[in-house]
Amino acid sequence: MIDKKIGLRIKEIRKGWGLSQIELAERIGISFQQIQKYEKGTTRISVMRLQQISDALGVHITAFFEEGEKTPMVSDFALRYAPSRDSVNLPGVVQPLNKEEITLLKLFRNTRNKKVREGIIKQLQGVVELGNRK
Amino acid sequence: MIDKKIGLRIKEIRKGWGLSQIELAERIGISFQQIQKYEKGTTRISVMRLQQISDALGVHITAFFEEGEKTPMVSDFALRYAPSRDSVNLPGVVQPLNKEEITLLKLFRNTRNKKVREGIIKQLQGVVELGNRK
DNA sequence: CCAAAATACTACTCTCAGTTGTTAGACTTT
């Protein structure tokens, strides 16, 4: 019961970060099949394991026990941003990354040249600037 | 480690209610010796069991994870892992976001025009392409 | 459309959560 809920949360957050079961498993040092069981809720999760998972996902362990949708699922130390786009969203509430954003991030991270990265950001700033000044 | 801390918390709260190990064990339906192990931290506690214990003690399960006052709202995963990010970067591995990446994401999310977003990604793909084919 | 990555499902192994039994201290009560 509770393991089922926790499992879903794990999956949610993992996907939010664009991680595969394999990647998450490697961070923790267990098999990805075991991650599957956690996510499906077929085996009980120990507190220790959940602690490791929390660390690997960059969220506080209590994130798995907070009921309701209005609770931030992903640690927002990073993503505390107000302006929400495609939905109603409370300030400070974080959404996991969508596919497009994950692609963006992976590419950005593979861009070693600092100048190039800064250029991309500059460019986006320009675009947003234009867009807002209607 | 974490089991030890949780165990102490259980003992603390149990005594706070003036309950014996036996009484607590009965409420949960296990042997009091097992409670001992939990309190000593000699066996790993499953989330399910901790949930039962929380219920039996009349506290929310998160009570066991809240550290003193200095509770970090956020796991320090990012702090521990982010610094090394610039040097080591495995392909496809996603980590919590650093400052630069947060900026990127915020801007990206404020870019309403789908075509523009796709353009940015295309552009990055080109850059990465060039960079890798040394 | 095809290869490769990601996820799902199955069968096996071996750890360790949980049980039982014993002991010891800390109190009452007679």
Next chain:
DNA sequence: AAAGTCTAACAACTGAGAGTAGTATTTTGG
């Protein structure tokens, strides 16, 4: 002061299920 009661600590044993590995199926993206 001995005999009963209550609590907690520790040891030895057992089997459920946590964890692994192998294979099949789905999904991705090129």
